[in-house]
Amino acid sequence: MTRENVASGRARLAVEHSGSASGAPVLMIHAGVTDRRSWAPLVYRLGTAVHSIRYDTRGYGETEYDAEDGWSPVSDAVAVLDALAVDRAIVIGCSMGGRAAINLALAHPDRVRALVLIAPAIGGAPAAELEPIVAELDRRIDAADASGDLDEVNRLEAEVWLDGPGHADRAAPGARALFLDMNGRALAAADPGAEASIGEAWPRLAEITVPALVLIGDLDLAHVRRNAHHIATSLPDAELVELRDVAHLPHLEEHPETLTAIARFVAAVSQRELP
Incomplete structure (x- = not known):
């Protein structure tokens, strides 16, 4: 396992990566209530055949930063990929991290080989009606x-x-x-500053043509489940997996169905020849 800091704007992103440097790169972007440690069960399940990369976003974990208005989660993700000399990765995102993964695929389609979206947030979704x-x-x-x-x-x-x-x-x-x-x-944590304004992804999902796996727990919030279904049916090449007896963070709970579904998807994508 290697740890390093990656500069992006006024942030020093805490990055951790492990596995085979020659294996398929897998970039993991955490939810807004966790940090990079939440991916440990998945990293273990994927094993050493892939190159697992995870980092703390601004305001989380060990990442250091100065307040900076206009910073971008997408630019931070690209900075991590560039620092590790990764041209194209399988990108896994949960919740807030799912939103960043979707926006990365829209802004830089050449950097994303496939998507795994766990209870993803998404810009432009209809307003939530809370139970x-x-x-x-x-x-x-x-x-x-x-x-x-x-x-x-x-x-x-x-x-x-x-x-x-x-x-x-x-x-x-x-x-x-x-x-x-x-x-x-x-x-x-201190406020990292206002994020850059970005266009709504909700009406643009059909533009994302890479293979995608969408996972949603049956104990998650109703509007999160609704959004996951919309994303899965709007992406041209997506599979939806509905998870039993788990909520918003199934990977953190080492939910067996979650880890198995992601491992199978990553293995299948890794074996495909790049276009």
Whole structure:
């Protein structure tokens, strides 16, 4: 395993990569409540035949940065690929990381060999209509945040994103402890600045022609499940896998169906000849 810092604008991105440098590059972009450590179960499952690359985005983990308006998650991802001399990668993104992966595929189609999208966010999606239980959790999160109780914010966000709304304490202790540490760091982090404005991806999905795998848990939020279905049916070459008994972060929970589906997809893509 190699760790290094990659410069991108005013950020020094904390990057970790392992496996075979001659294997298929796999770039992993984490969710907005985790950091690069969330990918450990998947890295282990993919093994040493691929070149697994993961990094902390601005505001997360060990990445250092100065506030910078107009910074771009897409430019940061490209900086990581360039620093590791990777021309084209299989890009795996969860939630916020899924949005970055989609935007990367639209802005730089030559850099993306395939997509794996886990509960992806996407720009331009219809406004979310929160179920009553989610709306109540959201209200409690806002109240805790307003009072400065970040520990309570963290605990409530664990129910929303790790356990699934209404399933508090469902996840295993190890996954919970890691979630609380990763998200706790993010909640306490300094503001990295306003992201660059970017066009909406929702109406442009048909432009992404690379193979794609979309995964969504049955305990995830209703609008996230809706968006995943739309993305899977709008991408020209996509497969949708609906996951049982898991919410927004199935890879963090070492969900067997998730790890198996991704490993099979990565192996299949890796064996294809590049066009």
